[in-house]
Amino acid sequence: MKTDIILAGVGGQGILSIAAAIGTAALNNELYIKQAETHGMSQRGGAVVSHLRISDKPIYSDLISEGEADLILAVEPLEALRYLPYLATKGYIVTNTTPFVNIPDYPTAEEIMKQLHQQTHLVAIDADKVAEDLGNKLASNMVMLGAAARFLNHIDLTALEKGIAELFSRKGEEVVKANIDAIHAGKTLVDKQFQD
């Protein structure tokens, strides 16, 4: 059983923290991981992507093949569309709807949402708003991680919580709790959508 995840966003939006949280959880569950990141030039406000692969068997390629990603987890809606060729037919897009506009030719929000809704399996939430309601604007990436939780095979919520606790332990209990709250908020919202 493998899970191939494309993590997409803009440099500085915290996709590496998402990757680190999932990665730590996966290792605690004694799974294999490989995680290819974007460093360097494009980190300066450019498009960034991370290929995160989790499996119970050894993983060879650092990169996901086209058409084989189980999940595109995007913290920005335009970036969700950038990696569509990687998504498997059965794969899900889980995306934040708050745009990050730093280019002159950024499309309108309506155009982007129209394209997103044309995709077969879509979960779209306003993670920035959820994070703001929690009083922690910076945690929108963790809200998105929570939103994607139900699509992470072999990693349950407890494992994610533990991963986050490990990852943020140095920053103190408050930070750990704020991030765990953000995950719960994201997960609850999406679980509710699936019940309806």
Added chain:
Amino acid sequence: MQKVLLGAEAIAQGAIDGGMSGVYAYPGTPSTEITEYIQSNKYAREQKLHSMWSTNEKTAMESALGMAYAGKRAMVCMKHVGLNVAADCFMNAAVTGVNGGMIVTVADDPSMHSSQNEQDSRYYGRFAQIPILEPSNQQEAYDMAYAAFDLSEEFGVPVMIRITTRLAHSRAVVQLSPVRSQNSLKLPDDPRQFVLLPNIARKQYRKLLAGQSLFEEKSNTSPFNQYHEGTDKTMGIIACGISMNYLMEKFPEGCPYPVVKVSQYPLPRKLVTRLSEETGYLLVLEEGYPIIEELIKGYLEKEQVKGRLDGTLPRDGELNPDHVAKALGLPVHKGNDVPSLVANRPPALCVGCSHHDVFKALNEALKELGDGRVFSDIGCYTMGALEPYHSINTCVDMGASITMAKGAADAGLIPAIALIGDSTFTHSGITGLLDAVVENSPITIIISDNESTSMTGGQESSAKGRIEAICEGVGVLSGHIHVVLPVKKNHESLVKLIKDELNYPGVSVIIPRRICVQKNRRDIKIKQVAKSI
């Protein structure tokens, strides 16, 4: 013990555990994380392993060679184009040989994610005629750093480790070996080994040549090179470095074709010969230039070889599992196309960055003179070529701004402007400035000083606080060295200053100085943490 490490970090950990006494480097994507890892590693700090940044790759290479001269193990790290800067020492270090082990780790950037070209450092390894190790995964990256010191000390030559962006920046679990102690200080047995006077150099070079067959024999039996049997002998595959992973990815139950995995060079002739004899034709998978493909195919194309040269694989750019699938004739199940509305999102200068103020002032100052006279360099400010500024006209190599401006001025493009950052200036700008001073060239040099090597993550710049002193020391007249604060309220005065200096028919230096906003933020955080402890 195991750790989750980037490929770059795995090399760092391997070198530490392999008994290294010091690393020397100048930051450059995708190699930066190697040295940063060593700088922050607890054991390396306790052992006081050298890990301070060098001024450029040449000074780094020479320092590493000096450490190896003294009998200790040293590593020098750089990005591929950094090896051009260090090439003088690199080529000659192969001739002097080493005393303690020396690793030259070079991180290539095929697809040019953060670079000016995608040159393949394996050519340099062949050029210098030294062994090259090319890990296929993070574990090998670790093991090879350890093993490279052994190899270097066994043969008495520097050993290259070549990685590419993908492995450098991808994480996986790595099993660590026991830590080995450092070498003790020991002078070379032959006191003339490192004196490359012609008669000694000739002797040393013959020694290097005599080593070639030994290096090759070592490759034939290296645990990093393997012959994998296959039942379908219509084709044989040579998989170099990381491409082995893409091949395995496509055949998780085992490859039906015989495969030679190559991670140590010179090419293992015995394994490749056997593959050629046992199979119909060869497919070469390699990340970078088609160097092995060309070598095997030969000028007269006597061997039937497929790869990057005949279009089986793309001629440029990094490999990926999809390219390899296509080359193997396997189906690719591409998902939906990217909608046309998805605009590119190139990197951009940070909000509040001092370079904004410099570009605004420069553009205004140049309004009357017109475009085409700003020679720039490598750093965040290279983004001044993009929207909205379009301020710069060149970016070629580290330090080229000053010397290209000088050459253009020599040709009659007067005034010419050089725009360079503080770290690039100390890396390779000072000697060019001296050229300009010697001839009193009519150029205006703007050293946009953000007190940091920012593009690679805000490493300390060798220039810190010394730029005006350096310029004066090189011979720029003190009346034509100006330090200014690039902020909005100083816009008009900065425009006027640039205009005034453009009118001066000699060398002038303007230093707009304001710390990088990213570095400032990090420095404040570090101070806060220090306070709370």
